[in-house]
Amino acid sequence: MHARLSYPLIAAAMLGGFAVRAAAQQQAAPAPQLTVSGVAYLQYAYIDAPVHTNNFDVTRAYVNVLGRFANGISTRVTTDVYRLAPDNSLQIRLKYAYVAWTPTGSSLTYKLGLIHTPFVDWEEALWDYRMQGTGALDRNGYLTSADFGAGVDGKWNNDQVNGQLTVVNGEGYGGGTGDFRKDVQLRVSVRVKPTNDASRVGGLRATGYAGIGKATGGADRNRYVGVLSYRSQQFTLAGEFAGTKTGAVDGSVISAFGVYHLTRGKVAAIGRVDLHDPDTNTPNDRNTRIIGGLSYQLSPNVRLLADIDHLSFQNGATSINAALLQAQFTF
Numbered sequence: 001m002h003a004r005l006s007y008p009l010i011a012a013a014m015l016g017g018f019a020v021r022a023a024a025q026q027q028a029a030p031a032p033q034l035t036v037s038g039v040a041y042l043q044y045a046y047i048d049a050p051v052h053t054n055n056f057d058v059t060r061a062y063v064n065v066l067g068r069f070a071n072g073i074s075t076r077v078t079t080d081v082y083r084l085a086p087d088n089s090l091q092i093r094l095k096y097a098y099v100a101w102t103p104t105g106s107s108l109t110y111k112l113g114l115i116h117t118p119f120v121d122w123e124e125a126l127w128d129y130r131m132q133g134t135g136a137l138d139r140n141g142y143l144t145s146a147d148f149g150a151g152v153d154g155k156w157n158n159d160q161v162n163g164q165l166t167v168v169n170g171e172g173y174g175g176g177t178g179d180f181r182k183d184v185q186l187r188v189s190v191r192v193k194p195t196n197d198a199s200r201v202g203g204l205r206a207t208g209y210a211g212i213g214k215a216t217g218g219a220d221r222n223r224y225v226g227v228l229s230y231r232s233q234q235f236t237l238a239g240e241f242a243g244t245k246t247g248a249v250d251g252s253v254i255s256a257f258g259v260y261h262l263t264r265g266k267v268a269a270i271g272r273v274d275l276h277d278p279d280t281n282t283p284n285d286r287n288t289r290i291i292g293g294l295s296y297q298l299s300p301n302v303r304l305l306a307d308i309d310h311l312s313f314q315n316g317a318t319s320i321n322a323a324l325l326q327a328q329f330t331f
Contacts, residue, residue, distance in 0.1 A: 033068040041131045043326040049318045057083070062095060072102040080173075095146055095173060109153045114173055118164035118187035119209045119225060120145040126201040126229055126238060127257055129270055131328040132291060132307055136255035136274040139289075142223055142244050143211070144172030149182070159200045163188040170213045170221060183213025183221065195232035204230045219247040235260045252277045257291075266297045270307070286314040293324075301330045 040061040046054040061081035068074050080095035098113030120138050124130045124145070137143040149168030155161070163186070169175075170183035189200070189207040197203065209225040222245040229238035236259040244251040257272035272291040279285055293307025309322040 030068075030070055032070075035066045036064065037066070037331060038063040039328065039330045041326065041328055043324055045325075046323045048321045050320070058090070059083075064096075072104060072106075074100045074102070076100070093174065107154050107156050110151075111153065112150045114146055114148050115151050115166065115168075116164070117143065117145060117147050117168065118151075118166055118185045119143055119211075122164075122187060122189065122201065122207070123227075123240075125199070126227075126231060126236065127272075128236070128259065129295070129305070131303065131305060131326050132270070132293070132324070133309070136240075136253050136276065136289075137223070137225070137242055139274075140253060140276050140278075142242070142246075142251075142253065144174070146173040147171070147183075148173070148177060155200065158198060159202075160191045161188070162200050170215065178216040181214045181216065181218070183211055185209070185211040189227075195230070197232050199231075201229070202231050215247075220245050233261070233265070249278070250280050252280055268295045268297075269293075270295060270305075284315045288312050288314075303328045 038061070041059045042057070043059055044054070044056050058081070063079045065077045066074070067076070076096050076098055078094070078096040080093050081090055082093070083089070084091040094114055096114050096116070098111050098115045100109050100111045102109040120135060120143050123135045123137075127135060133139060135143075138145065147166070147168035147170065149166055151164060151166030151168075153162075153164045155163075166185045168183050168185065169178045170181065171178040187207065187209040189205050191203040191205050193204040195203045205228070207225075207227040207229065209223070209227075211221075211223040213221050215221045223242060224244075225240060225242040227238060227240040230236070231238075236257070238258070239256045240254070242253040242255075244253065252275075254275040255272065257270070259268055259270050261268045270291070270293050272289075274289040274291075275286060276289070277286045288311070290310045290312075291307060293305055295303055295305040297303050305324070305326040305328075307324050307326070309324060310319065311321075312319040
């Protein structure tokens with residue numbers, strides 16, 4: 001006995017099949033995701049020189065809008081609230097604004113726009129106390145954390161090796177676009193031995209950075225950095241040496257820092273020493289910064305820090321001593 005199907009039934013079956021396949025494709029494509037987060041650094045500072053001052057301040061506040069879309073596309077826009085001379089009012093500017101693409105199954109992420117530079121963001125993740133102040137190279141004006149350009153991030157074997165390559169204007173996110181000259185920057189970090197910290201900065205690591213370019217007008221702007229670091233969930237130890245060339249002037253920066261988390265991890269002791277020689281051919285021009293303090297993790301999103309920041313000068317200028325009570329909150 002042969003079954004007979006009418007044309008309307010066949011058409012209905014075909015349309016039903018198309019509908020099922022279309023629904024499956026729609027379910028397979030992830031919906032766009034937008035998230036908003038932020039971080040702020042608050043402080044009370046007592047400074048004894050050159051003029052005795054004490055004040056409350058918001059030293060930085062960032063708001064991040066992150067987007068995730070189909071086909072490995074993501075976006076980020078971050079605003080930066082900071083204090084601007086001459087009236088010292090709080091202003092808003094862009095810190096990051098970029099689009100990124102991670103091809104399916106790839107170890108590489110491509111970025112275009114106002115992007116992270118290779119070293120500063122990585123160093124801040126290792127140090128983990130940006131709330132106290134910027135790193136030695138950033139604080140002394142040699143590097144900046146963001147710039148306009150294009151780059152690629154890479155990580156392999158669960159971050160055993162990670163790195164970043166960028167081509168940027170070189171003037172930083174606060175320095176304008178500059179001229180036709182560009183800076184090329186590269187960082188590579190290798191985990192020599194693992195620890196119980198499997199992050200991109202965890203383990204015993206050897207890290208190198210090179211930034212080569214020319215400032216607006218043509219003066220050399222070259223930086224070379226080597227870092228040896230060890231980070232576990234309990235403590236961090238790191239030492240870095242940087243050679244700098246700004247125009248015809250050669251300089252150096254040496255920084256060593258450590259963090260030790262006490263029992264149960266809420267209390268930590270921090271210490272750091274920065275040696276900055278802006279011109280290695282000029283005697284008695286080095287300055288030394290010593291930082292020490294205790295932090296307390298009040299909650300997952302609030303950290304408190306009490307620290308001393310001492311800056312001395314080899315040429316005999318008056319030292320600057322600051323006692324700081326600082327807080328970091330995230331949302």
